Amino acid sequence: MTEDTVAEWLARFHRHMRAAAVLRWAFVVVMITGCVAFYQVGPTAQLGVLAVMGLATVAWVVLGVRGVRLAGAARLGAMLLEAGRIDEAQQHLARALRAVTPLRSVKLLACHQMAVAAHASRCYRGAVALCRALLGERLGAMKSMANATRLILADSLLMLDDVRAAGLALDGLSGARLSLADRMVLLPIELRYHLAAGLEDRAVESLPHKVRLAELLDAPDAALAHALLAEACRRNQLTPQGDYLRERAALLGDLDAIVAGHPALLGGLGSPPAGTEPPTPTEG
Amino acid sequence: MLSPQVIEDLIARSQPRRRLPGLRLPLYVLGGIVIGVALAQPGSFGLPAAAGDLAPLVLVVIVLVLGRAELGRHLHQKRDWSRAYEAVLLEEWSAASRRLEALLSRPVSNRVLRAQGLLGLAAVTDHYGRYDSSRLIYQALLAEETVQPVQRHAAAVGLAAAMLRNDELTDAVSLIDRLARSADDAPLPWKAQIELLRLFREVVMGQYDDILEHTEQRRHLFRDGLSTRSGYGYALMALGHHRRGRSDSATRLWHDATVLVPVSKLVHRFPALEELTRRYPARETPL
Numbered sequence: 066m067t068e069d070t071v072a073e074w075l076a077r078f079h080r081h082m083r084a085a086a087v088l089r090w091a092f093v094v095v096m097i098t099g100c101v102a103f104y105q106v107g108p109t110a111q112l113g114v115l116a117v118m119g120l121a122t123v124a125w126v127v128l129g130v131r132g133v134r135l136a137g138a139a140r141l142g143a144m145l146l147e148a149g150r151i152d153e154a155q156q157h158l159a160r161a162l163r164a165v166t167p168l169r170s171v172k173l174l175a176c177h178q179m180a181v182a183a184h185a186s187r188c189y190r191g192a193v194a195l196c197r198a199l200l201g202e203r204l205g206a207m208k209s210m211a212n213a214t215r216l217i218l219a220d221s222l223l224m225l226d227d228v229r230a231a232g233l234a235l236d237g238l239s240g241a242r243l244s245l246a247d248r249m250v251l252l253p254i255e256l257r258y259h260l261a262a263g264l265e266d267r268a269v270e271s272l273p274h275k276v277r278l279a280e281l282l283d284a285p286d287a288a289l290a291h292a293l294l295a296e297a298c299r300r301n302q303l304t305p306q307g308d309y310l311r312e313r314a315a316l317l318g319d320l321d322a323i324v325a326g327h328p329a330l331l332g333g334l335g336s337p338p339a340g341t342e343p344p345t346p347t348e349g
Numbered sequence: 350m351l352s353p354q355v356i357e358d359l360i361a362r363s364q365p366r367r368r369l370p371g372l373r374l375p376l377y378v379l380g381g382i383v384i385g386v387a388l389a390q391p392g393s394f395g396l397p398a399a400a401g402d403l404a405p406l407v408l409v410v411i412v413l414v415l416g417r418a419e420l421g422r423h424l425h426q427k428r429d430w431s432r433a434y435e436a437v438l439l440e441e442w443s444a445a446s447r448r449l450e451a452l453l454s455r456p457v458s459n460r461v462l463r464a465q466g467l468l469g470l471a472a473v474t475d476h477y478g479r480y481d482s483s484r485l486i487y488q489a490l491l492a493e494e495t496v497q498p499v500q501r502h503a504a505a506v507g508l509a510a511a512m513l514r515n516d517e518l519t520d521a522v523s524l525i526d527r528l529a530r531s532a533d534d535a536p537l538p539w540k541a542q543i544e545l546l547r548l549f550r551e552v553v554m555g556q557y558d559d560i561l562e563h564t565e566q567r568r569h570l571f572r573d574g575l576s577t578r579s580g581y582g583y584a585l586m587a588l589g590h591h592r593r594g595r596s597d598s599a600t601r602l603w604h605d606a607t608v609l610v611p612v613s614k615l616v617h618r619f620p621a622l623e624e625l626t627r628r629y630p631a632r633e634t635p636l
Contacts, residue, residue, distance in 0.1 A: 244431055245435040245439070281438060281439075284574070287577060306636060309632070312608050313577075316572065317577065317609075
């Protein structure tokens with residue numbers, strides 16, 4: 066995936082969203098006008114009105130069925146993404162993004178999943194563009210998707226070292242009712258933002274709660290979250306807590322590799338603190 | 350509390366309602382015909398003639414109100430399930446038990462959600478040491494054809510652990526061997542869970558040499574597959590090393606275990622670990 070392909074998809078996405086709106090309004094106008102006209106015209110013309118309304122309904126149903134098929138492609142893409150088959154997922158999602166359908170939800174879902182795919186394939190600029198396009202739309206019943214989209218946006222912006230924009234993306238989540246799964250994804254992103262923005266004091270707020278969330282993450286994310294919390298404690302002179310969290314991070318993953326992956330944030334964690342060797346057993 | 354009788358009752362009551370196959374479509378068609386006739390000839394249903402004009406509007410309003418109510422009910426139900434599941438993950442056992450009992454005491458049409466709820470309830474009964482109840486839940490899930498692979502795996506692992514705790518060693522060993530044979534193509538967390546189960550079996554059956562032999566390999570597997578729950582694996586390995594007189598390696602393993610999981614939780618889940626608490630110092634938690 067390149068930025069050019071993302072730009073092409075986005076151009077189509079915007080065009081198709083406009084086309085979907087026109088189609089929906091055209092259908093509503095035809096049906097209302099048809100209902101009103103039915104009572105105003107003579108019996109012969111009534112047949113013509115019914116025929117127009119029937120054609121509009123058939124066209125709507127055909128486009129709707131096509132939309133349902135595209136929704137299937139978008140869902141398949143999401144499943145392939147979860148299984149880590151990113152290239153295959155992109156093919157299905159691109160199909161859903163390229164086709165016209167009056168169902169906005171299909172396009173929105175495909176756009177969101179494409180942002181997930183762009184993020185997973187480290188095309189962060191593409192992920193940012195897709196997330197911003199999605200958040201610029203009226204999400205309606207799919208409002209809950211906005212939280213996940215903001216999380217991808219914030220993470221991608223942090224990967225691009227745009228700390229200020231990442232902060233703005235995270236601000237959009239304040240006040241939102243997040244599920245436990247969303248809070249778990251948010252934790253390492255928010256910690257990276259706080260450390261990058263020099264907000265270390267905020268990174269150690271509600272420390273036990275954050276550690277509890279970090280414990281629920283998979284090993285690589287848990288190791289990163291513990292390392293970030295350890296660094297935040299170190300910067301706040303919370304030495305015992307920092308040492309303990311550093312020790313945990315080292316047990317959960319390869320601490321050297323984690324530090325090497327985030328040298329600007331975690332450079333201070335490089336050397337192990339003194340006295341981390343386990344004590345000797347007591348007799349008896 | 351959560352006795353086998355209560356669990357059996359919840360399993361039965363949460364079964365999806367049986368619907369007569371193929372009955373729904375004819376009912377819809379019949380309803381459509383009745384409404385169509387009522388609109389075309391309101392007089393034959395004893396309705397005033399104006400009803401024919403007003404009926405479409407009334408129908409639209411009814412559909413909108415019913416749709417809105419259904420959406421509200423669906424969102425409410427989704428929030429209740431999500432709260433119950435979060436309580437299990439956060440180990441808020443009393444809240445988890447209360448919420449899951451309430452949700453499973455009526456038919457649950459979504460089978461995936463029901464299986465997830467039953468697995469959550471099994472985690473609660475495991476925590477309270479009601480392994481006879483846990484066993485019932487896992488067996489019920491394994492007997493159902495519609496259970497998802499990930500849920501089936503969790504149920505099989507849970508059942509084997511419950512059998513080990515209930516001293517049903519022959520059945521447990523046979524089930525663990527079956528799980529181990531299927532682990533080759535399994536995702537890493539599944540492999541780690543099965544390996545933790547094998548380690549628990551070795552502790553229960555006193556096969557300490559096996560524990561010593563596989564320690565390094567298991568360390569890596571537990572770390573990558575179990576995250577902070579690898580502490581339970583380190584603690585069981587520490588017990589094996591301790592019982593073979595390897596106090597240096599037992600000290601290191603017990604220390605690592607207590608860095609990741611508090612001693613109270615380790616001993617609550619595996620009471621045999623109590624003897625390590627008197628011999629080896631644990632890492633204190635400064636949080």
